[in-house]
Amino acid sequence: MYIGRVVGSVVATIKIPHLEGRRLLLVDQLDPDGVETGDYDIAVDVAQAGPGDTVLVLDEGNGARQILGLDPGAVRAVIVGVVDQVALAD
């Protein structure tokens, strides 16, 4: 899992059935200090996240399928939480 920031959304009329009715959000990956790593993901949102939110992203297929109730399911990245705070030891 990693922490990311929602920077937008993706609209696609033509997509695989596994993604029908799902919200696809564009997420910039952050390191634990909140700095962008340069990597990104298009993730399915199940946490009602919105633009600007810091989020927790699952990036693993089996967990994603379980959350979304899909089998088979071609989904890896899922936004599973909205982060309030990250506290790091000094």
Added chain:
Amino acid sequence: MKFGRVIGTVVATQKYDGLEGVKFLVVQPLDRDGNPTGRATIAADATAQAGRGHLVFVVGSREAAQALPDVFVPVDLAITGIVDEVDREGARPGPGAARRRPAPLGRKDATRTGRRTATEGG
């Protein structure tokens, strides 16, 4: 999933049995700003409607095969959607903006009209 631009097609008459009817396309991976990054790869088209010039998103690794009719097939990258629009917050242009400019590599732009034409052509 990541953004990619379809830049070509692959024809393979002889292939693994479960891959019959699956279309393979050459996809250039894009970074978060919509610029080409890394080497072009081959993806199975799980939408069955993608064509040259389209801005698409792809899923990799084990999940790629899960997008296809037969899930036990040797595929590690699949096109799972064709992008209509990317709504970005803030100033960064992003792939949505890139789509409205001439497409990279001189390919046809991925407008709705272009998509239909490209699909018919492909």
